Amino acid sequence: MTGPSDPTRSGPPVPPKEVSEVQLSRNEIVALGTKAARGAGMEWGLAEEAGTAAGWLASMGLDGAxxxxxxxxxxxxKGWPHICPVVARGRWRSAGSDPICPIALGATLCDFADLPEGIEDGDGLIIGPVSQPVLLLPFLAEIARRKAVLLELGWDDGTVLIGGSGQIDGDLAALHHANRILLRLSRRAGHGTWQDPAALRPISRQTMQKLTELAMKTTVPSTEASRAGAGAGTQDND
Known part of the structure; x- marks a missing residue:
């Protein structure tokens, strides 16, 4: 439990029960997502990628948090061996029975973007199954920007286009609700028809509360010993 001025509190305070949504800035979402991912057991590098992805999606009007x-x-x-992709030319699969984590997948795709095992292959990639694939979009936007290409992410129920200037369009709502699906990633010729950027997406009170609970696992609560040693060791009456 945290009080109004508790120094262990992580991020903005959770709103009262009568408030259903809260508008955080992109930076606040990034910070909260990073700490929550670390609290859930992610290594700091991946946790930072996770927070950045959540903030990027919110800036596109999607519920990244x-x-x-x-x-x-x-x-x-679950550690890296359980969530990482097994990389092979043309087909990336999960290491076991668990779906591939989109954060681990996105980071690996960025690492392999210029290699034959990545999207350099003209036939593209079959990847999956992948959990929460909407979290993959920020990484694909970075690859599209870096390589100045148009990417297409497809699955059985739709497609999403990702442009080199960070634009996204397509069946975004369907992708957001998809889970544990097989993906097709490829380059696409031509140019996309882009929608105007959406407003920054607010997050629900329940989501914020649960992320904050995870983020609190990265803090060390105060103790009698730490409180007894706080403050100056001598008086200063000047």
């Missing part, structure tokens, strides 16, 4: 929370709950306590 909610998608991140779902992913953290699914993969809580």
């Amino acid at each position: 909610g998608a991140l929370l779902d992913q953290l709950q699914l993969a809580a306590g």
Whole structure:
């Protein structure tokens, strides 16, 4: 439990019960998502990627915080061998029975972007199954920007286009609700028809509360010993 001025509190205070949504800045979402991912057991590097992805999606009008929370709950306590992709030319698969984590997948795709095992292959990639695949979009936007290409992410129920200037369009709502799906990633010729950027997406009170609970695991609560040693050791009456 935290009080109004508790120094262990992580991020903005959770709103009262009568408030259903709260508007955080992109930076606040990034910070909260990073700490929550670390609290759920992610290494700091991946946790930072996770927070950045949540903030990027919110800036595109998508519920990145909610998608991140779902992913953290699914993969809580699982290490890299359980969530990483097994890389092979043309087909990336999960290491076991668990779906590939989109954060681990996105980071790996960025690492392999210029290699034959990545999207350099003209036939593209079959990847999956992948959990919470909407979290993959920020990484694909970075690859598209870096390589100045148009990417297409497809699955059985739709497609999403990702442009080199960070634009996204397509079946975004369907992708947001998809989970544990097989993906097709490829380059696409031509130019996309882009929608105007959406407003920064607010997050639900429940999502914020659960992310804050995970973020609190990165803090060390105060103790009698720490409180007794706080403050100056001598008086200063000047």
